[in-house]
Amino acid sequence: MFMFDVSWPMERFQARPSRGRFTGDPRHRTEGEMERKFEAGAQAVSETLSERIGKERIRLGTPVLRVEHGAEHVRVISEDGQSFEGLYAISAIPHAILPTVHFHPPLPTLKRLLINRMPMGSVIKVVTFYKTAFWKEKGFNGCTMSDSGCVTFSMDDTKPDGSHPAMMGFIQAETARRMCLDTPERRKASVCQHYARIFKMEEFLHPVDYVEKNWTEEAYSGGCYSSTFGPGVLTSFGEALRQPVGRIHFAGTELASQWPGYMDGAVQSGERAAREVLRQLGRNGSEEISQAEAPLPLDCVSTPEGGFWLARVLPHPPHSLLHFGGIVLAAGLAWFFQSKL
Incomplete structure (x- = not known):
């Protein structure tokens, strides 16, 4: 969507x-x-949200065919010729079917290379x-x-x-x-x-x-549960995963930093993309955005309160320390087994 x-x-x-x-x-x-x-089915969540937003503001059955974006606005054109214009747009469709939408100007090279490597x-x-x-x-x-x-x-x-x-x-x-x-x-x-x-x-x-x-x-999801990444995809193209393209921001469960592939991940990524837009609106002077509403870092992984107790009490060392510890452990094990031979 x-x-x-x-x-x-x-x-x-x-x-x-x-x-x-x-x-x-x-x-x-x-x-x-x-x-x-x-109990009423997961669709009840969407139906309740649509009632709060106002169903007259939501267009269903209107596939997007083209997105035109520039320095001042974004224009979304549907398959039946309707045109919608705004300051920003958030795409929450799976990356695997983004090629079905024509972007003008085209998406950056790194983004397109990533999309081609994210099958559902x-x-x-x-x-x-x-x-x-x-x-x-x-x-x-x-x-x-x-x-x-x-x-x-x-x-x-x-x-x-x-x-x-x-x-x-x-x-x-x-x-x-x-x-x-x-x-x-x-x-x-x-x-x-x-x-x-x-x-x-x-x-x-x-x-x-x-x-x-x-x-x-499914034509508008392409599969389930989420996009998949082959070896080397994230290390080579991952920086483009959540990176906005001009005034277009991206969400979707495969972009979540926690629970990707689940509804929790979809909500988290949507809130992150919304914070990005809110921050941009604040920078443009349209609205003051508090620090609490600023986007989380792209590599941020939050731990919900009340989660597994061990995860809350254990320290969180930096990745470099983990890498060093792994090397030391591997060297120690190699020495131990060699001494036994």
Whole structure:
């Protein structure tokens, strides 16, 4: 959008309440990457924000075709010919699909080279529904990880009130790309057979419903969960990742310094880009921006309060000290093993 079987062996778990992990109970926060679940669906967050902003100020179904930027303004032109002009623009679309937008003048060379090296991942999300949560009745919590089946990771997706028993899983990477060639019916059969094998329960072969989301088919994301970086990409082109281009600033979950690929990372990067624009407005005399609203350094990684206690008490040495310590450790180990020979 533009804005103005390593598999874990399937052990038998004791069936127990979720302890708030997926229900949002603040008394049981675990600071995990999937600690919360929106009972009304994640889209409810966007819908609530749109109501606060005013839906008349938001244009949906209006793909951006061209962005013209200069010393004084930015003009965004949509596919249907509508034109929107502002002092600054924030692009929050994945870098992998930025080439579908025509920038005039073109983006800098380093930025374009980076974009060409940031493909999106390949993921198919699958949800199978059953009459009852029989796996819970037999003492399993539904969480699995596997390197030998079609579903890399799964978890119980039953509603917090116990209705609509379901298992949610992710088909990822090469397996997802291969299974894109299958029909939905064949993918459904493969998923159910995987669950039946890993749980050793034939009941998984008889779902009452099946829903899937093939993110590789999404035109405006290009894949899931986020952009990926091959060896040497960040060290060679990383300086252009969050660097503004004139009056265009960039956000998106792959640009987050913490929790990239998650909603938390998307929010963090959006707030960072907004602070950058606010600071520029302050410099132009349009608005006084306090120090608290200034953009965080590009390499800043904040640690939320209430996180893992060990992370809060451990010192944070500079990278040079860590490198030196690593060299000393490697030399010491080499001397130790050589002395034993």
